[in-house]
Amino acid sequence: MIPSRLILNGRTIMKQNTLSFEKQLSDWCANTFATCFPDSDLSTFTLGVTPGKNEQFGDYQCEAAMKLSKKLRTNPRAIGQAFIDHAVLPGLIEKIEIAGPGFINIFLKNEGISIQLTDMLTDENLGLPNKGNNQTVLIDYSSPNIAKPMHIGHIRSTVIGNSIDRLYRALGYNVIADNHLGDWGTQFGLIILGYREFADHDALKTAPVEELERIYVESYNRSKEDGTWRDRAKAELVKLQQGDKENRALWATFIQLTLSEFNKIYKRLDVSFDLYRGESFYNDDLAKTVEKLEMAGLSEESDGALICNLEEDGLAVAIVRKSDGGYNYTTTDIATVASRTEEFSPAEIIYVTDERQQLHFKQFFHICKQLGIETKLTHIWFGLMRLPEATFSTREGNVIKLEALLDEAEARALEVVKASSPDMDETQQKEVARAVGIGAIKYTDLSQNPQSLVTFTWKKALAMDGNSAPYLQYAYARIASVRDKYATKFPGINPDEFPIKLTEEQERRLALKLIRFPSAVESAARLHRPSVMADYLYDLSQAYSSFYQNVPFLKAEQGPRESRIRLCTLTASVLKKGLSLLGIETPERI
């Protein structure tokens, strides 16, 4: 429970506190309700505050009176009145009132808001609480297949997973980012055979992954028509699995070639992993895993295969050992969880994949539980990306390579930069175009609910105005410019020696957005939804742009000028930090 003197004194002690401002207000509400109704158990209710949606209804609102109405057999307005009668107002609250059916509206004092702002300004973490407390969370994302180029379908797992990674780190979790590569499986028999028979070694040098894919596709097609080819491929696979030196070496080469290409893309996307443990890493655990299942009585024979029958639990049958004795992904994933749990003892393992794998994850999560693995397992899924006319398919030849997407983004951004900053030197123009182009791509993916259908269009992916990364980057760059101008025009004055005073409407609105930053980060992480963060940042930028355009600051007199410069500084810090949580850069000039 929060020591309410913290806000009763009108001052929070953010740096020593693990609670965001919004959480403190919420706790204050809950405590007040507890005082009002000491005889009732209210612990099952959420009695917190939410940011006000309409200024006339206050800065924060509490809807608890209506929710408690039934339990307390009292009408909501009477509950609200009891709340007001019992409430000891913290110093930063101006007033509270009941409105409508029973909303409790909370109005903050301007000085109260200013204190929050000042606290944020002096905290290098901008008020972010340490929620993780060094608990380990393992995040499994991106996870592309070896020997296939990444196309635009891969960007979502990579970018969304990376943002969740960043959000958790920012909240004090010890994150392990693990790229669970598809580096094992029947396709390698086909690739090895194809490589031996018809590899184009020049192409392997210039575009290795494309060539490997070509080899795979051609070999696959042959295996469908030619039984001999199929048998030979299978023989190569068996040799690989039995540890044949040559095949192992080839396999290792394929991985090396592919990874070096992937790493170029990861570098462009500013994504990095702590581990690159592919499926092969767990290969030796598979037999043991199946043994455990059998011992636990969780598996049974069926048509020559070994299965886990989950039909009683409303799930389909999962095969854990094929009739030819081979293992498949359910087994690998169970082994992976066991290994990760043993090695890292994570509080949670988070998987980020597309929607097609929902059933698979439900199945193996279920089996893990039956095996007694307590680790919290979470599957974050997102909708497949498709083209307006069809889904992607290598066979249709309508895939858009990730590399091409990034190139195009940078090229289009460069046009815009050249048009609006013709005086910038060319190196810098390119550098800005890179940050802006990549930012635009990422933002498009991160700013929407991942679970809805996504249709790829160039127009959408490369949006540069309106609700887009460049809009946020532009806001940031303008502030950077203001800061520089201030320093030149008023040398020797330290804005921090002036208090923050909120006199204009636009300043107050901006300030209210700023103090919500920590709770926005918490929500985004808790819901595993980077879009919550993106929404918040866009909201903040809109508030800033409106402030910027309508309130003079460099031209204001001393006092208000410094106060506003401090608001600008804090906005810049929040934008920079917030965008970094989306993996988006903030150039000082764009």
Next chain:
RNA sequence: GCGCCCGUAGUUCAAUGGAUAGAAUAGUGGCCUCCGAAGCCAUUGAUCUGGGUUCGAAUCCCGGCGGGCGCACCA
């Protein structure tokens, strides 16, 4: 057949069961002698359909309609 997801302005997206459904873009009309117009201000325009639960439903439940995905040896 069974299961999961989605259906909101012309278009692309928002909205922990909360007050008058927000933005962007496209359209219309304004704002650069003034801190960066990649911007700001104003304006037109939407919850697929029929029931139900609730003080209160875009949101929850049931039934339609439309779209996507998954259901035994690919991951």
